[in-house]
Amino acid sequence: MTHGEPDTIEVQEHEPSGPAGTPVHNDQKVTWLELFFDLIFVVAFDQLAKRLGDSPQLENLGEFGLMFTAVWWAWAGNTMLAARYGNETRAYRWGTVAQLVSMGMLALTLRGDLKDTGMAFALAYGTNRVLQVVMHFALAREVPGGAPFAQQSSAPLALAAGVWLISAWLPGGSTLQILLWCAALLADMIIPVVIQARVGNAHSSLPHEGHLPERVGLLQIIALGAIVTEVVNGSRQQEMNLVTLAPALSAILLTVALWRLYFDQARTLPLLGAHVEGQVQRMQAWLYGHLPFTLSVVMLGVGLGHGLSGVDAKKDAVNQQFVAWPLASAFLTLCFLRWNSRRVARQRGMDRSLMAMWAGAFGAAAVGFIDLDTVQLHALVAVLTVGASLIVATDPATRRLGKLEEEVTEQLDEGEAPETIVQELADPSDEISANPPTNIETRSS
Structure with missing residues (x-):
């Protein structure tokens, strides 16, 4: 990673070897695109820190925690896709570029009052979740053996994305809007746990x-x-x-x-x-x-x-x-x-x-x-x-x-x-x- 990016990178494929069915280990380096994507979170964390520091009241602390969790989960979603399906597929590269743009727009909304930025935050985050669903569909087609986990994830993730987009049309910072955000985020975080429990330790679903x-x-x-x-x-x-x-x-x-x-x-x-x-x-x-x-x-x-x-x-x-x-x-x-x-x-x-x-x-x-x-x-x-x-x-x-x-x-x-x-x-x-x-x-x- 620190000595230049290799010309070709093996995409991890989970093929069994040995009595325990452990996959053949392939190296998977972090790419420049992933590093660029992660740098967006330098700005996001800085904006969130300024938001909390400007108004350290209890109400703002709750909003800070909710928005931070959403930002962290957007990062986790992209990271898990790369770790599960490889970071050199066309679907992952183009999807990450699109997610990078959505996260840049999201970072712009993190510091303002939710009465003014609630709609923009919900639209930016909802767009990011839609991109996540599209990447799941695309990776299910591109990566051998990855279809079961990706297909099971797509429908619930699409539902959560829809909730985020619908919430954009509610009054910014309203109780109902924040409750919808909490519900969608909770569903987003529970879905992978439930699906992983279904597929068990199938190596096509395990991250690198x-x-x-x-x-x-x-x-x-x-x-x-x-x-x-x-x-x-x-x-x-x-x-x-x-x-x-x-x-x-x-x-x-x-x-x-x-x-x-x-x-x-x-x-x-x-x-x-x-x-x-x-x-x-x-x-x-x-x-x-x-x-x-x-x-x-x-x-x-x-x-x-x-x-x-x-x-x-x-x-x-x-x-x-x-x-x-x-x-x-x-x-x-x-x-x-x-x-x-x-x-x-x-x-x-x-x-x-x-x-x-x-x-x-x-x-x-x-x-x-x-x-x-x-x-x-x-x-x-x-x-x-x-x-x-x-x-x-x-x-x-x-x-x-x-x-x-x-x-x-x-x-x-x-x-x-x-x-x-x-x-x-x-x-x-x-x-x-x-x-x-x-x-x-x-x-x-």
Whole structure:
């Protein structure tokens, strides 16, 4: 990805090999078009952050959450299409270009009052969902073996798209319009779960185990970058001195620590579990778990940035809540993602990293009840996050999960399908194999 895009890319086809029916592993790189599409979300997150920062009342917080979820799901829909059917088909390329335009128009509507922009938002999002339906139909024809999942998805998605378009003609920001948006979005998110449950672990419907984590990771980088943007913008409102630089530095350290906490995880294990053992629910839990994490990170950026630009005690108290609770939510989501990966690896109980992240979550929540100024607040949450990241990075359990992920991925690369995720973890002479963790469950026959 960083060294130029290859001239040809193999489109993933899920062909069984081995007793478990694991598909032959084909590399699938993120394309320039996908990177361009993801960059639209830099603007979308920035607009949403400004919307929340301009009016941090409870009503606006609900609208922010709803619109953020819609934006995130538009990204997830495109990403899952690429991961399921390949990113080099004609249908995907042209459909993504069209979706890119619709998302650009959607980003224009994110900051305004829904009384003025509700119609435009609904039309732009409804158009995006219609494009999603068209891409499903087209990919069902282009990709061998992809028809069943795509065809079952098309009709319910078309219904949800229709609801979005109909809602455009209701009064902007009205209760009925927002209720229709909630219903359509909920249906949109439930449909893939229901259909995946029907087809099970049919490999024609499973996303690529390397491509999907890469796209998901790129979005988290964009969200973390939004914190830096908010911190820089907040610092520009103050004179450049030690008092303003100290909390800004703390915010940057916190951002780096969050990046380390996320990327230190064995992020591919839930997808490997779906491909090797059919643990589809773990894969879906992994994907959906990223919604609250990304939302929390963007909200955290608002709290940190506006805390730097705030000039009165009342605003500081509000900004403190936008630091404490989103950071607690981010820690809790990281706990869930690690727990999910440990379950794929048949590990029970708590490891050192889980305990550290739970402590970080409780510590961040406690910060919301303490009266702190900006310097104290940013320093305290930075210490919490950096401390947790150091514990996770040095935890032997983190190394074990990473080693397991590498072993299974290498076996798939070599065309050897392991029967279970924990099969042949490493060479017998390896330290991990010689001293296996006692909390790994044995697979029942």
